[in-house]
């Protein structure tokens with residue numbers, strides 16, 4: 210059984226949970242210890258005790274640890290990628306790509322550790338000195354989802370440590386393997402005991418115990434909107450800092466003047482790769498009238514040719530859905546869309562392969578309208594809908610009509626419409642002639658409206674959440 214990490218020690222528990230491969234449910238990757246309230250509280254205590262000394266650790270120490278971890282992650286990307294593909298189900302090249310991203314994030318924040326600058330300003334009072342500096346927030350709680358098992362923990366843990374915080378990290382129940390490997394790498398890279406603690410277990414036990422503990426100074430959460438709202442509500446009485454990254458219902462607008470090859474590529478990649486289980490996945494194609502039939506015809510053909518199967522097989526393009534309940538949710542939404550008048554144009558059926566896995570042929574639903582549930586609620590699977598609209602103005606209105614605002618894309622050859630969309634799309638990220646999913650690791654990531662709350666993640670903007678600003682005045 211793989212243990213918890215608390216205060217620099219391995220901690221075993223009486224209860225363990227199997228990590229099951231969604232491509233082959235007979236493949237048990239390993240058994241992972243499960244924390245209860247007592248272990249979670251011990252982890253918070255360890256992080257609290259380590260917070261003072263770690264806040265005073267120098268940039269060199271933090272740089273060296275983050276650098277060593279990044280180098281090891283990159284050196285082991287094939288092995289870690291295989292583990293990730295086995296536990297989450299994305300295909301091997303995507304999994305290796307995610308591990309590479311995680312490694313690069315550690316290298317980026319290794320550099321940032323050496324670049325922690327402040328400001329010196331002239332006071333309005335003659336002779337007085339003013340210094341503006343950033344200090345660690347303290348103990349950071351990290352609650353992560355299952356769909357990016359190593360990249361999301363990396364983009365939260367790396368800046369937390371870089372800016373001198375200690376961490377209690379709770380991965381999602383379905384993907385403890387990548388989390389465990391990452392924490393082990395960081396300990397071997399030289400992290401002092403208690404600086405990073407790993408507590409695996411259910412959200413309603415471990416996550417809730419973190420929310421209820423006032424020793425956690427800040428919580429960064431990625432997951433569903435419903436859980437995000439709980440995190441915010443539980444944190445308010447403590448006036449705790451929170452950062453929430455939640456769902457999406459990301460539009461891809463396709464205008465009559467689009468390059469059809471580009472549009473179909475953006476749609477296919479953005480909606481269905483990684484089995485559509487990306488918060489930035491396109492799920493609504495908003496298409497103007499003259500290009501509509503050509504776009505749908507070409508896209509439907511390419512969808513039905515997608516090879517769905519075991520994530521580790523070379524020919525597979527789309528891996529399984531992550532588990533039984535997510536598969537049931539995907540199929541339910543296809544049915545709801547049909548009942549409300551949508552037409553299932555391609556895919557949408559469960560497929561059988563040699564191994565017992567959660568395989569779903571990606572689904573395209575046409576003839577949908579903005580008032581249907583398929584166009585307002587997040588499905589989080591390989592399911593996308595098409596809406597036919599009159600012109601650009603109608604497309605923009607439709608794109609902005611949902612509660613979410615994470616990523617928004619447009620395919621057009623018109624500079625006028627591309628520029629207008631960049632300005633007017635109500636989203637944290639806008640893509641022109643690119644898929645809505647697939648972002649750089651060194652620039653801000655996040656959304657607006659119900660998709661995100663609090664400061665941005667990643668790149669230099671990460672400092673906003675992981676530090677607190679101090680303004681010091683000195684008399685002449």
Ligand code: NAD
Nearest residue numbers: 353354355380381412413416417432433436454455456488
């Ligand atoms: P989820 O909300 O079910 O779980 C997320 C995490 O919260 C898990 O670790 C879970 O154990 C924990 N949790 C659950 N109940 C809790 C509670 N009561 N208290 C504390 N923690 C609790 O989400 P999920 O199913 O793991 O992930 C899918 C969702 O994540 C989708 O909505 C997707 O859009 C979103 N997501 C968003 C982004 C983004 O950056 N915006 C990125 C990836 C995924």
